Amino acid sequence: MPPLAQRNLLHDKVRLAVTLTGIVFSVVLIVVQLGLFFGFTTATSNLIDHSGADLWITSKNVPYVEQGVAFSERKLNQARAVPGVTDAQKIIAHWTQWKRHDGGEESVQIVGLNVDDTLERPWDLVSGRVEDLKTPDAIILDELYKQKLGVTGVGEVFEIGGHRARVVGFTRGIRSFTTSPYVFTTFKNAQSYTGMREDQTLFILVKVAPGAKIDDVRRRILASVKDVEVYTTAQFSHMTTFYWMFTTGAGVAVLIAAVLGLVVGFVVVAQTIYATTMDHIREYGTLKAMGAPNIYVYKVIMKQAAISAVIGYVLGMIVSAFVVRASQEGGAAILMPLPMAVGMFFVTLVMCIGAALVSINKVTRIEPAMVFKG
Amino acid sequence: MQPAIAVRELTKTYAEGSAGTLALRGVDLDVHAGELLMLMGPSGSGKTTLLSIMGCILTASSGSVRIAGKEVTSLREKELPALRLAHIGFIFQGFNLFPTLTAGENVELMLDLKGVAASSAKKRVAELLDQVGLEGRHNSFPADLSGGQKQRVAIARALAGDPKIILADEPTAALDSHTGKNVMEMMSDLAHQRGRAVVIVTHDSRVLNFADRIVRIEDGAIARRPEIEVPAGMLSHDPLQPSVTLV
Numbered sequence: 001m002p003p004l005a006q007r008n009l010l011h012d013k014v015r016l017a018v019t020l021t022g023i024v025f026s027v028v029l030i031v032v033q034l035g036l037f038f039g040f041t042t043a044t045s046n047l048i049d050h051s052g053a054d055l056w057i058t059s060k061n062v063p064y065v066e067q068g069v070a071f072s073e074r075k076l077n078q079a080r081a082v083p084g085v086t087d088a089q090k091i092i093a094h095w096t097q098w099k100r101h102d103g104g105e106e107s108v109q110i111v112g113l114n115v116d117d118t119l120e121r122p123w124d125l126v127s128g129r130v131e132d133l134k135t136p137d138a139i140i141l142d143e144l145y146k147q148k149l150g151v152t153g154v155g156e157v158f159e160i161g162g163h164r165a166r167v168v169g170f171t172r173g174i175r176s177f178t179t180s181p182y183v184f185t186t187f188k189n190a191q192s193y194t195g196m197r198e199d200q201t202l203f204i205l206v207k208v209a210p211g212a213k214i215d216d217v218r219r220r221i222l223a224s225v226k227d228v229e230v231y232t233t234a235q236f237s238h239m240t241t242f243y244w245m246f247t248t249g250a251g252v253a254v255l256i257a258a259v260l261g262l263v264v265g266f267v268v269v270a271q272t273i274y275a276t277t278m279d280h281i282r283e284y285g286t287l288k289a290m291g292a293p294n295i296y297v298y299k300v301i302m303k304q305a306a307i308s309a310v311i312g313y314v315l316g317m318i319v320s321a322f323v324v325r326a327s328q329e330g331g332a333a334i335l336m337p338l339p340m341a342v343g344m345f346f347v348t349l350v351m352c353i354g355a356a357l358v359s360i361n362k363v364t365r366i367e368p369a370m371v372f373k374g
Numbered sequence: 375m376q377p378a379i380a381v382r383e384l385t386k387t388y389a390e391g392s393a394g395t396l397a398l399r400g401v402d403l404d405v406h407a408g409e410l411l412m413l414m415g416p417s418g419s420g421k422t423t424l425l426s427i428m429g430c431i432l433t434a435s436s437g438s439v440r441i442a443g444k445e446v447t448s449l450r451e452k453e454l455p456a457l458r459l460a461h462i463g464f465i466f467q468g469f470n471l472f473p474t475l476t477a478g479e480n481v482e483l484m485l486d487l488k489g490v491a492a493s494s495a496k497k498r499v500a501e502l503l504d505q506v507g508l509e510g511r512h513n514s515f516p517a518d519l520s521g522g523q524k525q526r527v528a529i530a531r532a533l534a535g536d537p538k539i540i541l542a543d544e545p546t547a548a549l550d551s552h553t554g555k556n557v558m559e560m561m562s563d564l565a566h567q568r569g570r571a572v573v574i575v576t577h578d579s580r581v582l583n584f585a586d587r588i589v590r591i592e593d594g595a596i597a598r599r600p601e602i603e604v605p606a607g608m609l610s611h612d613p614l615q616p617s618v619t620l621v
Contacts, residue, residue, distance in 0.1 A: 002480075003479070010474075287483075288431075290487060291455045291458040372426055
């Protein structure tokens, strides 16, 4: 087929620019909103997903990780005694107050862990070692929150929950969904910082022995340890994510924005492709008079839409990549996993092809006899 | 011999509000292969409607239209494009070229519709443009061509489909007399040398001498006493021109 679609598209460069702007705007808006959704989703369950545990033991009716309720440490030994449990560790994840040097206070989430164990250790360290937490009053936090907490470097001393805290290292990219940064420390320090009783914990993390079925071990723990809930890591992660994203409405808001991006893109592309089609309506009438079946004309319009989609997608992803990269320095990460990037191509294609259907409807109604009308 | 186009008792009514407008009323007409027929008449007389129905781009309200022996009034709308593609070539007053395609690509478009492979199409395009005297203009866009050259491209495009019937609407209206004469010589050649049935709607009295037959349409019907003024010196005494028969 002679390059009618390409030429029609490139003929009016202003209109092409408008079309591509609409698509790029739509692609970037959808990527940013979906990326925020994925970023938020990841942030809400960061602690759980990186815990390395198979099971989480909590008090009854704990809806998400930030809402842990203290229970007796003695349950730790009961859990360790359950067949199929290879490791069990108590941890604390709880809010408390951080006092800055300038006197201001910030809310933080203390994560208390066993430094000698592999469960729930801070990850992606850029300075210091996890073992440094063994030194007195040691804490590790993420470099993203340095400014918020008034931290300039390792060795600085602050006050958390009225107790001394000394920075021994930094992680990179461990975000909290809330405005309260995670602060990693030993279990004992965490008890002090959060004001918990010494014989209590908020969670027990369980590692299942190789070959043992996680569900079987879960049922055995439920039977052996009274007044607790036992969730698989995936379950607890999902519960926490669901709470923050949907119960609070935060996730719905970004998803609605993503859908709006799609609608805006659809309308802009539909309008510009329709205008292009109307500009060439007499040519389509000529084609039909020459004997072209409707499908031939549809192909021309679809090809225009597809070309617009490909160019718009590429430009949109370039802009999105800059936005995603810039977001890594901020508090709210925009994530663009590969499946999402690939999926966006098909979303863009469907959006443009769908928009072209409006024009196709018009072309279907062309009377070829129009070619003889002056 | 079976006519290329046979029209019988043809009527066409355009719906306009509650009352319709009768554009054609009982038209009978045959057009034969190798014949150049001109349709004349005042504006609104129905000649373009008749041309459109003969070209299968407009449906009749009643009557019969046979194209190459095939009754077309009973065909479904989606069957008509294939019929047009197989039998009919159009030439328009405004050329109706695709402005974003080159002269060669405009012609190639018709070959693509006919399903001719791209490699063969290129060769055929070159032949067709050469035939209409446009050697070396294959890559010119319509905007860079004169009116006469555009109409030549349109003729080459119509010929690319190898149609038995050529229907032309005011093909010389936008051309100067010299260029119009050249175009008409080509149309005459299509009818007389290549055996096509050529029907031309025209108001241009300068080209009447090329007609084998002139049909005057008035008020949607073929006039019984047509009065066609053919310029002196352009009648059949000119041995180079075809004879003119007034219907």
